[in-house]
Amino acid sequence: MLKRPGLRHESLSDKIYRFRGVLLIVSVPLLLITFVLFLMPATSPSQSLSIRKVPSDLRSPKSYAVIFDAGSSGSRVHVFCFDHRLDLLPIGKDLELFVQIKPGLSAFANDPREAANSLVTLLDQAQNVVPKDLRPKTPVRVGATAGLRALGGDASDRILQAVRDLLKHRSTLKSEPNGVAVIDGTQEGSFQWVTINYLLGNLGKKYSNTVGVVDLGGGSVQMAYAISETDVANAPRISDGEDSYVKEMYLMGTKYFLYVHSYLHYGLLAARAEILKVSEGSSNPCILVGYHGIYKYGGEKYKVAASPSGSNMDECRRVASNALKANESTCTHMKCTFGGVWNGGGGDGQKNLFVASFFFDRAAEAGFADPNVPVVKVHPAEFEEAAKRACETKLADAKTIYRRVEEDNLPFLCMDLMYQYTLLVEGFGLDPWQEITLVKKVKYGNSLVEAAWPLGSAIEAVSSIT
Numbered sequence: 001m002l003k004r005p006g007l008r009h010e011s012l013s014d015k016i017y018r019f020r021g022v023l024l025i026v027s028v029p030l031l032l033i034t035f036v037l038f039l040m041p042a043t044s045p046s047q048s049l050s051i052r053k054v055p056s057d058l059r060s061p062k063s064y065a066v067i068f069d070a071g072s073s074g075s076r077v078h079v080f081c082f083d084h085r086l087d088l089l090p091i092g093k094d095l096e097l098f099v100q101i102k103p104g105l106s107a108f109a110n111d112p113r114e115a116a117n118s119l120v121t122l123l124d125q126a127q128n129v130v131p132k133d134l135r136p137k138t139p140v141r142v143g144a145t146a147g148l149r150a151l152g153g154d155a156s157d158r159i160l161q162a163v164r165d166l167l168k169h170r171s172t173l174k175s176e177p178n179g180v181a182v183i184d185g186t187q188e189g190s191f192q193w194v195t196i197n198y199l200l201g202n203l204g205k206k207y208s209n210t211v212g213v214v215d216l217g218g219g220s221v222q223m224a225y226a227i228s229e230t231d232v233a234n235a236p237r238i239s240d241g242e243d244s245y246v247k248e249m250y251l252m253g254t255k256y257f258l259y260v261h262s263y264l265h266y267g268l269l270a271a272r273a274e275i276l277k278v279s280e281g282s283s284n285p286c287i288l289v290g291y292h293g294i295y296k297y298g299g300e301k302y303k304v305a306a307s308p309s310g311s312n313m314d315e316c317r318r319v320a321s322n323a324l325k326a327n328e329s330t331c332t333h334m335k336c337t338f339g340g341v342w343n344g345g346g347g348d349g350q351k352n353l354f355v356a357s358f359f360f361d362r363a364a365e366a367g368f369a370d371p372n373v374p375v376v377k378v379h380p381a382e383f384e385e386a387a388k389r390a391c392e393t394k395l396a397d398a399k400t401i402y403r404r405v406e407e408d409n410l411p412f413l414c415m416d417l418m419y420q421y422t423l424l425v426e427g428f429g430l431d432p433w434q435e436i437t438l439v440k441k442v443k444y445g446n447s448l449v450e451a452a453w454p455l456g457s458a459i460e461a462v463s464s465i466t
């Protein structure tokens, strides 16, 4: 595991004896370097964050953080307030300020100013809950996820620049050098893991007592869980430019090795496009009968046509599975999820899985999770059962049966639920009857806090203030 470059001592010549003074001078720094290398792990997981409690005398008793989540389907702002022990303090009657709007920044691809302006109401509300004197000390971050990731290049840079300008002119909060940026998927996944484990009170415990997380966004899906140090050695080497599979983190005095991977284009809304591509040119077996239209995603348009005989769960499963490329891609690692991605090796850090975002939303809309209960235990099989029911429904009837589903989403209900089942079981290799926890919010003290990555980012932002 550890690199220990040894010093070779050979007692072969008088020369060495003659130059012993020089050797002594050279060997002291060499020994020091050897000692430093000895302390470093041989495999070098990319380090992501280091969170520690800061003694109260080093900082004010309260620290605020303002985190914007520029998601692919909407923008949100979260404001948190921490005490010196890094516990959450109330903001008003809640433990966070959380406000959201739709659509996300990527919907304004051709108009960066308009994109930035869409954040104004969020910014004003966020700033208003931070006491005036603390604003210049309060970090503000804007993390854009899959929407801008997929947009890429110039368009994304221009939007981010417009957001920087907005913050500069309209806020007195503290900007960090790289505070407005597209965050990479592994960061998003690890922040999500930190959020949930922080709220559950798991940080500082052994890795085997933490929970794993899956976050199904619109554009991408992330999985993250802690693995043992011995499993780190099994992590496949990755080529330049790829994200490393393992992040090393120091949280509340404990070192964790986090397996984390983000799958771009496999968020729920992006996957619709992938599934429609599989059936391109003909009808799609996942679409509720009675629907013909266009699906727009990421600046592209896809023809959507239901099969005249209606949607069919088994055929829908086939196209969903096809879109996931679960079986066809070559897996060069011991075990893969899909698309040739290492599965992390499993283990105790994954036995409890907290599954968030669209998994929760669709389960609630399909009627097998209570939308008013923020944490619900279910089995992947329930997504399949719900898919079966949805796939047997005609669009004309769906409106009255599924009152919680937004009209635009109705034609896709069979597809969404079947995709979610396929992703969990074929993609991530879960047992259909394994218990998983759907999560929207987590109880912390007497309040509920959003189970989303911004809290992890806020914790990092305030713990680096000294």
Ligand SMILES: O=c1[nH]cnc2c1ncn2[C@@H]1O[C@H](COP(=O)(O)OP(=O)(O)O)[C@@H](O)[C@H]1O
Binding pocket: 069, 070, 071, 072, 073, 074, 076, 104, 145, 146, 147, 216, 217, 218, 219, 220, 221, 267, 357, 358, 361, 440, 450, 451, 452
């Ligand atoms: O802070 C949050 N609280 C609750 N749900 C959230 C939050 N952030 C995102 N979501 C859920 O995530 C899904 C949308 O994902 P998003 O727009 O963030 O896509 P992305 O993560 O792929 O960019 C929706 O189901 C939305 O309700």
Ligand SMILES: [Ca+2]
Binding pocket: 071, 072, 145, 217, 218
């Ligand atoms: Ca998200």
